[in-house]
Amino acid sequence: MLLQSHADEIDLLPSxxxxxxxxxxxxxxxxxxxxxxxxxTADGITHAEVRSLLGNPVRIRTPHPVDVAGTHAGRPEECVVSFDTRRGARYRLTAARTGR
Structure with a gap:
């Protein structure tokens, strides 16, 4: 309900x-x-923090578009971000700014 990780993807709030x-x-x-x-909230994800324990690349699916602070995140699909991580680093996700 809150998080699924399979097929090389993390799905936030999938059900x-x-x-x-x-x-x-x-x-x-x-x-x-x-x-x-x-x-x-009822409007969606307000913020999330992803901590990289191993430094692997990550692909994250969300119920609505998000921005990722501190890194250049690719957007391979709507509501999906992917980016490289560094071991021990933290990445903050917030609801995407409108007007994109």
Whole structure:
């Protein structure tokens, strides 16, 4: 419901129940050596932090477009970002600015 990691992709909030219009979690682990903290409201993800434990590249699917601070993230599909990571680094995701 909150995070899935398969097929070399991390999917954030893939099947969030309507009964949970807002919330957060900390420290969920994803395949590939990642740890995720995330907060959301009825409007979607407000912010997320992805910690790279191993320095692997990452591909993240979200329910709406996000921006990634501190790195050049590719956008291979709508609502998907991918980028290289450094071991021990943290990457902050926020709702994308409108007007793109």
């Amino acid at each position: 969030l129940p309507e009964a949970w219009p807002a919330g957060s979690f900390c420290g969920l682990r994803a395949r590939g050596g990642f740890e995720v903290d995330l907060a959301w």
